[in-house]
Amino acid sequence: MEKILGIFDKFPFLSDNAKAGFLSNLEKVEFSKGELLEKEGEVSQYLYYFLEGAARSYYNRNNRDITxxxxxxxxxxxxxxxxxTRKPSYENxxxxxxxxxxxxxxxxxxxMFENFPETERAYRMILEEYYIVLEExxxxxxxxxxRERYLELMEYRPKIIQKASVGHIAxxxxxxxxxxxxxxxxx
Structure with a gap:
């Protein structure tokens, strides 16, 4: 339970009621290696917070997946x-x-947004972080x-090099x- 409380580290402004409401609505899930959380052609139903493990997002293009x-x-x-958008995903x-x-x-x-309006701010911050990562x-x-791309990956996200295949990294x-x-x- 202590690990999940780290979810709030980025959102210190959330009230105790909002935190409790959020926690009570979370569902713990476990995945095997190679399992799909989201699948292209289907509408994404969930926002996930990773406690342990790693995942990659990729698109299929010309019979090739692009991480x-x-x-x-x-x-x-x-x-x-x-x-x-509630539209089918292009992404896996x-x-x-x-x-x-x-x-x-x-x-x-x-x-949650209706019951605890401050959670909408937390969600906006998640979206902003997502946008920044995409732009970078x-x-x-x-x-x-x-070479510069690989060196930056080594410096800023070394765990990816340990967890992902060479093909996914390339x-x-x-x-x-x-x-x-x-x-x-x-x-």
Whole structure:
């Protein structure tokens, strides 16, 4: 239970009632390695908070999957476009290892906003963090060399290198496995 209380570290402004209401609406879920939390073509129903484990978000394009982000312990994840718009997702979210998470449904979140308006601010902060990560990733892939991208990943998110496959990392960094292997050999 103590680990889940870390969910509130980013939201110190939440009242004790809002925290209790939020906790009472969370559902603990466990996933095996390779399990899909979200699937393209389906509407995203849940926002997940990872207690343990890791996941990756990816799209399918021309019979190839393209990794766009990773989720680690203490982070939120969902197929955000689908979760917000209530339209089918283009995205898949797959666990990279055995994982534990808490989830809350979109409908329950809406009720939380009505009952505890300050939770809407917390949700906005989650959305802002998601947007910043996406923008940084876009800049990261367009303006930095392959070597710079890998070095930054090593510096800022080293757990990804430990948990993800070489193919997933190469896809995320927008390079071939061969290029990634050459970079790693020189470091």
């Amino acid at each position: 766009v982000s990773f989720t680690l312990e203490g982070e939120f994840v969902t197929a955000m476009h689908s979760f917000i 979210i797959e666990t990279l290892e055995k994982s534990q998470a808490y989830r809350i449904s979109h409908a329950t979140m809406e009720k 990733q876009q800049i990261f892939s367009k303006f930095k060399s392959a 896809s995320y960094l927008d390079m071939s496995i061969e290029t990634l292997s050459r970079i790693r050999a020189k470091i």
